[in-house]
Amino acid sequence: MSCCTPGSSRGGNSSDAAAVPGPTWRQNTTATASGETVQVPVPLAAGEFDMGDNFGEGYPADGETPVHRVALSAFLVDPTAVTNGEFAAFVDATGYVTDAERYGSSAVFHLALDPSDTAICGWAAHARWWLEVRGACWHRPEGPRSDIEGRRDHPxxxxxxRDALAYCAWAGKRLLTEAEWEYAARGGHEARRYPWGDALAPAGVHQCNIWHGRFPVHNTLEDGYLTTAPAKSFHRNDYGLWSMVGNVWEWCADWFSPxxxxxxxxQDPRGAPFGMARVMRGGSYLCHDSYCHRYRVAARSSNTPNSSSGNLGFRCAADDSSLSFGDPAAPQ
Known part of the structure; x- marks a missing residue:
């Protein structure tokens, strides 16, 4: 879906993470050697829910229907997407080099970039608001003139x-399945459009970071952000999870099929057995109902596994049996 996140033409299959040594995930760990805090995962009990689009609002090619009953085993999920600070700790510990760094460029939204920047080396053919920028990567999100100072708490x-899988391997976690993601995003509620209800901005209060204005040329910044917001922005859903829609797209484990x-x-669906693209969920700061109404909890999208862009991140999960808990800590 090039309008959501531009697909990559890079060669090779980078969907399989190389083995990366690292510590296992421990609930009682509160900081890494670099001083970054570690997320306390939220345990979600086994349960059932109706998965899919209850409102008939999905794009036919996305395959959001039929609505179907799903039963999930208990699992754990991080309250936010992985942050810059957390990813920096992983890179510091392992020396890992991301795909964007190896390939030398990544996709940046045009309004986030200085128009005089000579690092621009192309654009997406069907979504010219996406610029391919030399040097753009996780710690240079708008290209070589940028950095993540002041944004370590952003996704x-x-x-x-592949990068997401490598982080998960190091941290002793995994990506959510698509079904787990939707179950978590719904926060224990059936047949809702958004995590908080059916109205996008109840009582005029913004609940997520999406596009406001005339896409893609003018963002009114009504919700306060042109690009990413801190991972703990707006309000948690009723499972204690932040920004399940808007802000950044989140990679899921599944191969995509419409x-x-x-x-x-x-029971515990795992997605198509093979494919060309991996599932993404949640929408991003670029979603707008004029072209991408995918910040609903039922919305689906996908991209090739070696793609990267300035609005694509991930959130981690773990099997319930992989950690030992007493009374679950309240989400922080």
């Missing part, structure tokens, strides 16, 4: 599916 971006819901198993 990391410019990460491919027909998968027609044959999805009821």
């Amino acid at each position: 990391v971006v410019h990460v491919s599916h 027909h998968y819901y027609r044959r999805s198993p009821q």
